Amino acid sequence: MDLLRPIIKPYAWGSREALARLQGRDVPTAGPEAELWMGAHPAGPAGITRGGRATTLEAVVAENPERELGAACAVRFGGRLPFLLKVLAAEQPLSIQVHPDREQARAGFAAQRVGAEDGPYTDDWPKPELLCALSRFEVLAGFRAREEAAEVLDALGLLSLRPVAVFLRTRGNDTALTEALRILLEWPPHDRDLLVSDVVESSVRLAAASGPHQAAFDAVVRMARSHPGDLGLVASLLMRHQVLEPGAALFMPAGGLHAYVSGVGVELLANSDNVLRAGLTAKEVNVPELLRITDPAVRVPVLRPTDVPGSGRTRTYDCPVEEFALYRTQLNGSPEPLVPSSGPRIALCVEGSVLLRGPEGQELPLGPGASCFLSASDQGVVAEGDATLFVAATGLEPHRH
Numbered sequence: 040m041d042l043l044r045p046i047i048k049p050y051a052w053g054s055r056e057a058l059a060r061l062q063g064r065d066v067p068t069a070g071p072e073a074e075l076w077m078g079a080h081p082a083g084p085a086g087i088t089r090g091g092r093a094t095t096l097e098a099v100v101a102e103n104p105e106r107e108l109g110a111a112c113a114v115r116f117g118g119r120l121p122f123l124l125k126v127l128a129a130e131q132p133l134s135i136q137v138h139p140d141r142e143q144a145r146a147g148f149a150a151q152r153v154g155a156e157d158g159p160y161t162d163d164w165p166k167p168e169l170l171c172a173l174s175r176f177e178v179l180a181g182f183r184a185r186e187e188a189a190e191v192l193d194a195l196g197l198l199s200l201r202p203v204a205v206f207l208r209t210r211g212n213d214t215a216l217t218e219a220l221r222i223l224l225e226w227p228p229h230d231r232d233l234l235v236s237d238v239v240e241s242s243v244r245l246a247a248a249s250g251p252h253q254a255a256f257d258a259v260v261r262m263a264r265s266h267p268g269d270l271g272l273v274a275s276l277l278m279r280h281q282v283l284e285p286g287a288a289l290f291m292p293a294g295g296l297h298a299y300v301s302g303v304g305v306e307l308l309a310n311s312d313n314v315l316r317a318g319l320t321a322k323e324v325n326v327p328e329l330l331r332i333t334d335p336a337v338r339v340p341v342l343r344p345t346d347v348p349g350s351g352r353t354r355t356y357d358c359p360v361e362e363f364a365l366y367r368t369q370l371n372g373s374p375e376p377l378v379p380s381s382g383p384r385i386a387l388c389v390e391g392s393v394l395l396r397g398p399e400g401q402e403l404p405l406g407p408g409a410s411c412f413l414s415a416s417d418q419g420v421v422a423e424g425d426a427t428l429f430v431a432a433t434g435l436e437p438h439r440h
Contacts, residue, residue, distance in 0.1 A: 040395055040397060040401060040403045040411050040412070040413055040417050040420065041087045041088070041089065041096075041099075041411055041412045041413075041414075042087075042088070042403060042405075042409070042410075042411050043077050043085040043086065043087060043096065043385070043410045043411055043412055044085055044086030044087070045075045045076055045077045045085050045086075045410060046075070046076040046083035046084070046085060046086075047072050047074070047075055047076075048072075048073050048074040048075075048076060048083065049070050049071055049072055049073065050071065050073035050074065051071055051073075051131070051321070052071070052073055052129055052130060052131040052132065052133055052265070053071035053072045053073025053074070053128055053129070053130060054071065054072060054073070054128040054129070054130040054303070055067035055068045055070070055071055055072065055130075056068070057072075057128035057130075057174075057303045058072040058075050058126060058128050058408075059072065061075075061126060061303075061389065061407060061408040062075075062407065062408030062409075063406070063407060063408065071130065072128060073127070073128060073129070074125050074126070074127050074128070074306075075125060075126040075127075075128075075408075076123065076124075076125055077123075077124040077125065077385050077387060077410045077431075078096065078120060078122065078123035078124055078125075078310060078385065079095070079096040079097040079099075079100050079119070079120040079123075079310065080097070080123050080310055080311075080312065081097060082161070082312055084096050084097035084098070085410075085412075087099055087412060096120070096412055097120075099412075100118070100119070100120050100383075101118065104118035104119075106414065106415070106416060107120075107383060107414045107415065108120065108382075108383045108414075108415055109381070109382055109383065109415030111435060112382060112383060112415065112433055112435060115361070115435065116362075119310060120310055120383055121309060121310055121361075121362040121363065121433055122307060122308065122309060122310055122362055122363035122385075122431055122432075122433065123307070123308050123309070123310045123311075124305070124306075124307055124385045124387060124410070124429075124431040125305070125306040125307075125308070126173075126303070126304070126305055126306070126387070126389075126408075127170070127299070127303070127304050127305075127306045128303045129176075129299045129300070129301050129302055129303075130301060131265040131301070132261075132262045132265055132266065132298060132299065132300045132301070132319050133298055133299040133300075133319070133320070134271070134298060134314075134316040134317070134318065134319050134320035134322065134324075135179070135271045135274060135275065135278075135296065135297075135298045135316065135317045135318045135319050135320075136296075136297065136298065136314050136315060136316045136317070136329070137294060137295065137296050137297070137315050137317075137329055137332050137333045138165065138166035138167065138168065138291065138293055138294075138295075138311075138313055138314060138315070138332075139160075139165060139166070139293055139294075139313055139315070139332050140165050140293035140294065141164070141165040141293075143165075143293070143332055144160060144162070144163050144164055144165050144166075144311065144313050145163045147159070147160040147313075147328075148160040148161075148162060148163040149163065158325075159313070159314070159315055159323070159325045159328055160313055161311070161312045161313055162311050162312065162313060164309055164310060164311035164313065165293055165309050165311060165313070165362070166293070166308055166309050166311040166312070166313045166314070167290070167291060167292055167293055167308065167309055167358070167360045167362065167363075168290070168291040168306060168307070168308040168309075169288055169289070169290050169291070169306065169307045169308070169342075169356060169358055169363070169365055170283075170288060170289045170291070170299070170304045170305070170306050171286070171287070171288040171304055171305045171306075171307075171356065171365060171367070171429070172283040172284065172285050172286065172287055172288070172302060172303075172304045173285060173302075173303045173304050173305060173389060174285060174302050174303040174304070175282055175283065175284060175285065175302060176282065176283040176299070176301070176302030176303070176304050177258065177280075177281075177282050177283075177299075177300035177301050177302055178280075178281060178282070178283060178289060178297065178298070178299055178300060178302075179258075179275055179278040179279065179280055179297060179298040179299075179300065180278065180279050180281060180289055180291070180295070180297045180339035181278065181279050181295055181296060181297065181337065181338050181339035182213070182216045182277055182278060182279070182296060182335050183216075183277060183278065183279050185207045185208065185210070185213065185215055185216060186207070186208065188204075188207050188216065188219065188276070188277045189204040189205075189207040189208050190204075190252075191252050191255065191276045191277075192204040192207075192276065194241075194245060194250070194252060194256075195237075195238060195241040195242070195245070195276075196241060197234075197237050197238065197241060199230075199234060199237070200234075200238075200273075203219050203222055203223065206218070206219060206222075207219055213335040213336050214335060215335075216277060216335040217330060217333055217335045219277060220274055220277055220296075220317075220330065220333070221326070221330050223270060223273050223274045223277070224270055224271075224274055224317055224318065224326045224330075225326065226270060226273075231268075231270060232268055234270075234273060235263075235267075235268050235269065235270060235272055235273060236268075238259065238272060238273045238276075239259060239260065239263045239272060241256075242256040242257075242259040242260050242263075243256075243260050246259075246260050252280075254280055254282075255275075255276060255280035258275070258280055258300055259272050259275060259276065261300075262275065262300065262319060265319075266318075266319045266320075269318055269319055270318055271298075271317065271318020271319035271320070272318075272319070274317065274318055275298065275318075275319070278296060278297075278298070279339070281341070283302070283304075283341065286344065286367075287341055287342070287343060288341070288342040288343075288344070288356045288365070289339060289340070289341055289342070290339065290340055290342055290356075290358050291339055292337050292339070292359075293332075293334075293337075294332060294333055294334030294337045295334070295337040295338070295339045296333050296337075296339075297339055298319060305365070305387065305389070305429050307363050307365045307431050308362075308363065309360070309362035309363060310362070315328050315329040315332055316329065317329045317330075342356045342357065342358070344356055344367060345357060347366065347378055350368075350375070350376070350378050351375075352368050352369050352370060352371070352375050353366055353367070353368040353375070353378040354366070354367050354368075355367075358434065360434050361433065361434040361435055362433065362434060363431060363432070363433060363434055364379075364431075364432050364433065364434045365429065365430075365431055365432075366378050366379065366429065366430040366431075366432065367427065367428070367429050367430075368422065368427075368428045368429075368430065369427055369428075370391070370393060370422060370423065370424050370425060370426045370427075370428060371425060372423070372424070372425055373423070374396075374421045374422070374423040375421065375422050375423070376419075376420075376421055376422075377395065377413075377420040377421065377422050377430065378430065379430065379432045380418055380419065380420070381415065381418050382415055382432050382433050382435070383412070383413070383414060383415055383432070383433065384412070384413040384417075384430050384431060384432045385410060385411070385412055385413070385430070385431045386405065386410060386411050386413060386422075386428060386429070386430045386431075387405075387409075387410040387428070387429045387430075387431075388405040388406060388407060388408070388409050388410070388426050388427070388428055389407065389408070389427050389428075389429060390407060390426060390427040391407070391424060391425045391426030391427060392404065392405065392406045392407070392424050392425070392426055393405050393422050393423065393424035393426040393428055394422070394423050394424055395411065395420055395421070395422055396420065396421045396422075396423065397417060397419065397420055398418070398419035398420075405426075405428075
């Protein structure tokens with residue numbers, strides 16, 4: 040069991056309070072703090088101390104993958120820790136984005152290397168994601184149904200968008216949603232400012248009135264303060280707007296269009312940084328590639344935790360991926376076996392304090408915001424305390440429970 044030194048990513052959309060409060064630091068911080076990274080990704084490997092020497096989790100895993108990950112995991116994922124655990128603190132909206140599947144990532148990354156060109160692919164891994172809300176978390180997740188998307192556009196009362204609504208109603212399949220997204224994101228440059236201005240103005244009116252989509256229009260108004268003039272404001276209305284309550288989670292499969300609006304949550308994802316963006320961002324956008332990767336049939340479901348068999352205090356968020364699985368244990372003072380009991384894991388305490396004990400008497404205390412790495416050899420660990428503990432693991436059997 041090794042205490043981790045997470046990496047803080049200071050992206051502009053981050054909070055000056057949320058991560059600092061979680062870790063017990065002074066607030067407000069000098070600048071925004073958006074993500075707390077606990078993992079072995081090359082762009083931000085967590086610090087770790089082994090044998091009295093400061094190093095990184097990435098280096099530790101690379102030195103002996105079989106010892107750290109276990110033989111099956113090391114072989115399946117090429118000696119790489121397959122997941123990355125984060126705490127995400129969004130004070131401003133994140134980009135409208137989508138992530139590739141494994142085949143798309145491999146092909147896209149290989150094409151960039153052959154052409155010796157920069158591009159949107161930073162590695163050859165997929166990037167499915169799971170977001171579990173710690174606070175109320177506002178999201179845009181997946182496309183609306185075609186008829187509903189048309190209704191939302193009609194409600195704006197703009198002649199310029201009426202053909203898009205008609206198109207959505209008359210096309211017979213969900214590819215109409217991707218095509219409508221393309222129309223909005225590739226709006227003629229000389230008319231873009233007017234379109235966005237008109238949509239925001241109409242959204243102000245609709246946000247002040249009662250209606251089935253009032254919250255979505257209110258989100259447009261608030262997002263416009265951070266991203267004025269952005270076509271993503273218009274495109275966001277094609278997406279399902281919802282608010283996750285604490286403890287609920289959202290699974291983002293490959294090809295699923297999504298954007299985070301605001302909130303604090305635990306995020307678990309495949310160990311990749313492949314993101315295709317199309318709006319609500321100052322970062323590079325790649326609309327053609329995003330449209331190619333986006334699958335309008337993909338749903339972005341809300342997940343409720345289910346009990347882990349044989350464990351009275353641990354629940355899991357079932358996701359159909361092999362790179363990761365997320366567990367949440369609510370401790371009440373009595374000792375509980377750590378779930379899962381094997382494989383590489385990262386444990387994160389988000390509330391209270393917990394003491395982890397190994398079978399040979401080794402102990403590691405974790406307070407709020409503290410995390411640790413448990414290697415495949417760290418088995419038979421018991422957790423004790425009054426705390427909420429998240430554990431990230433692989434989705435491979437038999438590590439799932």
